[in-house]
Amino acid sequence: MKDQPILQPHKIGDLSLPNRAVMAPMTRSRAVNDENAPTELHVEYYTQRATAGLIITEGAQVSKQAVGYIHTAGIHSKAQVEGWKKVTKSVHDAGGRIFIQLWHVGRMSHPDFHDGDLPVAPSAINPHAQSYTPEGFKDTVTPKAMTLEEIKITVNDFKQAAKNAVEAGFDGVEIHSSNGYLFHQFFSSFSNKRDDQYGGSIENRARFFFEVLDAVKQVIPQNRIGARFNPSLHGTFGMEVVEDTIPTFDYVIERLEKEYDLSYIHLSEPFTDVSDVDYAEEHIAKRYRPKYSGTLMINTGFTKDTANKVIENGDADLVAFGKLYISNPDLVGRFKENIPTAEWDANTFYSQGPEGYIDYEAKTRDLIPTS
Numbered sequence: 469m470k471d472q473p474i475l476q477p478h479k480i481g482d483l484s485l486p487n488r489a490v491m492a493p494m495t496r497s498r499a500v501n502d503e504n505a506p507t508e509l510h511v512e513y514y515t516q517r518a519t520a521g522l523i524i525t526e527g528a529q530v531s532k533q534a535v536g537y538i539h540t541a542g543i544h545s546k547a548q549v550e551g552w553k554k555v556t557k558s559v560h561d562a563g564g565r566i567f568i569q570l571w572h573v574g575r576m577s578h579p580d581f582h583d584g585d586l587p588v589a590p591s592a593i594n595p596h597a598q599s600y601t602p603e604g605f606k607d608t609v610t611p612k613a614m615t616l617e618e619i620k621i622t623v624n625d626f627k628q629a630a631k632n633a634v635e636a637g638f639d640g641v642e643i644h645s646s647n648g649y650l651f652h653q654f655f656s657s658f659s660n661k662r663d664d665q666y667g668g669s670i671e672n673r674a675r676f677f678f679e680v681l682d683a684v685k686q687v688i689p690q691n692r693i694g695a696r697f698n699p700s701l702h703g704t705f706g707m708e709v710v711e712d713t714i715p716t717f718d719y720v721i722e723r724l725e726k727e728y729d730l731s732y733i734h735l736s737e738p739f740t741d742v743s744d745v746d747y748a749e750e751h752i753a754k755r756y757r758p759k760y761s762g763t764l765m766i767n768t769g770f771t772k773d774t775a776n777k778v779i780e781n782g783d784a785d786l787v788a789f790g791k792l793y794i795s796n797p798d799l800v801g802r803f804k805e806n807i808p809t810a811e812w813d814a815n816t817f818y819s820q821g822p823e824g825y826i827d828y829e830a831k832t833r834d835l836i837p838t839s
Contacts, residue, residue, distance in 0.1 A: 470804055472772070472776050472803060473488065473775075473776045473779035473780045474487065474488050474489050474772065474775045474776050474779060474787060474803060475487045475488070475489075475800070475803060475804060476488060476779075478521065478763070478785055478786060480522070480640075480691070480694075480731040480732050480763050480786075481640075481689070481690075481691025481692055481729075481731045482691060483565060483639055483640070483691075483692070483731070485521035485522055485565065485786075486519075486521060487519075487520075487521040487800055488521050488775075488779060488785065488786045488787060489520055489521050489775070489786075489787065489789060489799060489800050489803065490520060490521055490522045490523075490524060490765060490767075490786050490787065490788040490789070491517050491520040491522070491523040491524060491788070491789065491793045491799075492524060492767050492788035492789055492790040492793065493524040493525060493526055493527055493569040493642065493644070493696075494526055494790050494791075494793075494794065494817075495526050495527060495537055495540060495818070496513075496526055496817065496818065496825060497537060497538055497539040497540060497600070497818040497819070497820060498510060498513070498539060498541075498820060498821075498825060499539045499540060499541035499542075499551075500539050500820045503545060503547035503548060503551075504529075504535070504539070504540060504541055504542045504545075504548065505541060505542075505545070505547040505548045505550070505551035506541045506548070506551035506552050506554070506555050507551065508554075509822060509825060509826060510541065510551070510554075510555050511554050511555050511558045512826045513825055513826050514555050514558070514559050514564075514566065515555075515558040515559055515562050515564075516797035516826060516830070517564075517793055517797050517799075518559050518562035518563060518564030519563075519564070519798065519799075519800045519801065520564065520793070520799070520800060521565070521786065521800075522565050522566070522567065522786070523559060523564060523565065523566040523567070524566075524567050524568075524569055524642050524694075524734075524788070525555075525566065525567070525568045525569055526540065526541065526569065527540065527569045527570075527571030527644050528540070528541055528542050528543040528548075528552075528568050528569060528570060528571055528629070529542040529543070529544065529571050529572065529573075530542070530543060530544055530570050530571065530572055530622075530625045530626050530628070530629035531544050531572070531622070531625040531629075532544070532582075533572075533582065533587075533588065533622075533625075534571060534572035534573060534625070534650075535573070535577065535581050536573030536574075536576045536577035536578070536581065536587070536599055536600075537573070537599070537600045538600055538601065538602050539820060540571075543568060543570065543629045543632050543633055543636070544625070544628065544629055544632065548632075549632050549635055549636045552568065552633075552636035552637070552638070553635075553636050553637055555636075556636055556637035556638055556639075557637060560637070565639050566638055566639055567638060567639055567640040567641055567642050567692075567694060567731075568633045568636070568638045568640075568641055568642070569641070569642045569643075569644050569696070570626055570629050570630065570633070570641050570642065570643050570644060570684075571644045571649065572622065572625070572626075572644075572649060572650040572651075573587070573649045573650065574587065574588060574589045574590075574611070574649055574650030574653045575587050575588070575589035575593070575594070575595050575608065575611035575650075575653060575659075575706070576595060576597060576599060576608065576648060576649055576705065576706065577599055577608075577611075578599035578601050578606050578608065578609065579609060580599075580601040580602060580603065580606065581599075581601065585612075586609065586610070586611050586612040587608075587609070587611045587612070588611055588612050588613075588614045588618060588650075589611035589612070589613065589614065589650070589653050589659070590613065590614060590650075590653050590654045590659065590660040590661075590662055590666060590667065590676075591613050591653075591659065591660055591661040591662055591667075592610050592611060592612060592613045593610065593611070593659055593661065594608055594609060594610040594611070594706075595608050595648065595659070595705070595706020595707075596608065596706060597648070597704075597705060597706045600818065608706070613662070616664070619666065619676060619679075622650075622680075623676075623679050623680050623683050624683065626643070626680045626683060626684055627680075627683040627684055627686065627687060629641075630684040630687050630688050630693075631687040631688075633688070634687060634688055639692065640688065640692035640693060640694065640731055641684065641688060641692070641693055641694070642693075642694040642695065642696055642734060643677075643680065643681065643684065643693065643694070643695045643696070644696055645677055645695050645696060645697055646696040646697050646698040646701075646734075646736065647696075647698050647701060647705050647736075648698075648701060648704070648705025648706050648707045649705075651676065651677045651680075652698070652701070652705075652707065654666060654673055654674075654675075654676045654677065655673055655674060655677070655716050655717070655720070656673070656707060656708075656710070656713060656716070657673065657710060657712055657713075657716075658707065658708045658710050658713075659706070659707065660673050670712065670715060670716045670719045671719070673716060674716065674719060674720050674723070677695075677720065678723070681693070681695070681728070685728075690728055690729045690730055690731075691729055691730065691731050692731055693730050693731055694730060694731045694732045694733065694734055694765070695724070695730060695733055695734065696733075696734040696735075696736075697717055697720070697721070697733065697734070697735055697736070698735070698736040698739070699713065699714055699717040699735070699736075699749060699752055699755075699756075700713075700714070700737075700738040700742050700745075700748045700749050700750070700752060701736070701738070701739060702738070702739075702740060702742050702745050702748055703740055704739055704740060709742065709745055709746075709747050709748040710747060711746075711747050713747060713748075714747060714748070714749050714755075717756075718759065721733060721756055721759050721760055722759055724760070724762075725759060725760050725761060725762070729762070730762060731763065732762065732763035732764065732765050732785075732786065733756075733760055733762065733763075733764055733765065734765040734766075734767065734788065735752050735753060735756060735764065735765065735766050735767070736752065736766075736767050736768045737751075737752050737753065737766065737767070737768040737769065738750065738752070738768070739768060752766070753766045753778060753783040753784045754783050757782065757783045757784070763785045763786060764783075764784050764785050764786070765784065765785065765786040765787070765788055766778060766783070766784040766786070766787055766788070767787065767788035767789070767790065770787050770788075770789060771792075772803050772809075775787040775789075791812045792809055792812075794812045794817070794824075794828070795809070795810045795811060795812035795813070795828050796809050796810055796828065797828055797830050798830040798831060798832045801830070801831070801832030802831060802832060804832070805831075805832055807831050807832065810828060810829070810831075812824075
């Protein structure tokens with residue numbers, strides 16, 4: 469079983485990965501403190517999973533304005549940086565590699581997080597979704613359209629967050645430009661109705677993302693930066709696929725191919741069935757593999773067998789596992805030994821204690837680090 473494609477080594481930039489199984493970024497809502505800082509629970513959780521080829525942390529908000537979910541650990545304050553330092557040290561001591569995902573939810577937030585002020589977005593359009601607030605799930609509201617000055621400030625927030633990530637000891641960063649959050653809101657003509665340099669044409673709607681990327685690469689090498697995209701997201705997180713959706717992502721990824729040397733691009737297969745959705749792309753890895761010669765990571769619903777197949781077919785280099793990594797801290801060990809994977813408990817995905825977080829049993833304890 470050890471000759472499986474998912475278990476083979478791979479390099480991203482100058483970083484060597486011992487296998488191609490990536491722990492996907494997942495919101496888990498365990499930063500239960502006034503500072504929204506990582507705790508010893510985070511240290512244990514990530515260290516348990518250090519045999520992953522690469523860990524990508526939960527989304528970490530780049531500013532107070534960026535938050536949209538309760539108890540999520542940020543990367544904009546000193547307390548948060550100090551908390552993440554403990555995580556990265558423990559993961560590195562266990563032989564692991566770890567990137568942090570940089571996050572701004574944009575309109576997928578709620579005034580409850582902002583002292584009553586409106587969340588921000590490219591345009592004042594309600595996503596008609598829900599935000600997970602301190603008082604439970606609440607309907608989203610119509611956000612405030614960002615001014616040019618606010619866009620400039622947000623670009624700098626991402627740059628500072630990347631600088632903080634370096635200080636915290638991360639091996640790299642992933643820009644969360646996916647899943648209906650701020651960058652995705654700028655990309656989509658469904659949510660971006662601006663008439664300035666950040667709206668209208670595909671090039672204009674992609675401008676904010678590339679400004680942030682250019683700012684981030686001033687403080688961390690390009691080959692330690694990843695970017696995540698979800699081109700066919702439809703009917704969830706307030707997004708719809710429209711006529712120019714896929715051409716927009718074609719432009720972004722083709723430009724990344726020509727002008728940048730990123731660590732990887734991280735793509736999601738459709739979250740929902742889009743076979744009857746006009747303009748949607750059903751097969752994301754197959755579409756973008758010919759367009760991108762760098763490292764391509766794919767996720768959404770993969771098993772050991774389907775992960776091995778997508779790598780063997782050449783459609784992706786890395787596979788990110790989400791829920792399987794929640795309930796299988798020793799996922800790589802289970803793949804190696806052909807041990808069945810454990811089921812996850814969805815009731816504890818966003819709860820605030822150790823249950824369903826650090827108490828999943830490892831069947832291959834000799835193959836994973838212990839703290």
